[in-house]
């Protein structure tokens with residue numbers, strides 16, 4: 001329970017109101033949370049409310065900027081079957097990056113946003129990123145070591161929790177994932 005620092009009353013209730021902000025020539029409304037002391041009528045913000053309000057404002061700005069929101073980032077990570085640590089190794093941004101993105105504590109860069117969109121829709125790009133990140137074992141993914149090695153072979157991959165094999169022929173070597181055998 002919150003206590004009013006002015007009158008020490010614990011008769012404090014949670015309240016909210018719609019506030020209008022301007023960002024890059026766009027106006028947006030957000031529901032801001034605050035605390036109200038019913039004894040002395042003081043309005044104040046707790047640390048938790050400040051963090052929550054900042055996240056709400058950040059999400060609104062991301063929408064204006066056309067960036068993925070925190071739920072969408074979470075969905076992409078789950079779709080790719082990655083832990084937050086795996087995702088940070090593959091996509092960068094630092095060890096706690098995805099924890100912060102998904103709580104909307106930090107806004108992802110435009111580059112990160114594009115990379116996530118690409119990886120979530122293009123398995124070839126995702127595979128390349130895995131290869132670059134060298135965390136293959138979890139994904140049942142055999143990295144391509146040389147052109148000769150993948151010729152005429154069948155390689156197993158995992159994508160969105162589904163295992164599939166790829167047959168590689170000599171003419172497919174340039175882009176083997178475009179020749180999927182489900």
Ligand SMILES: [Zn+2]
Nearest residue numbers: 004007037040
């Ligand atoms: Zn008070």
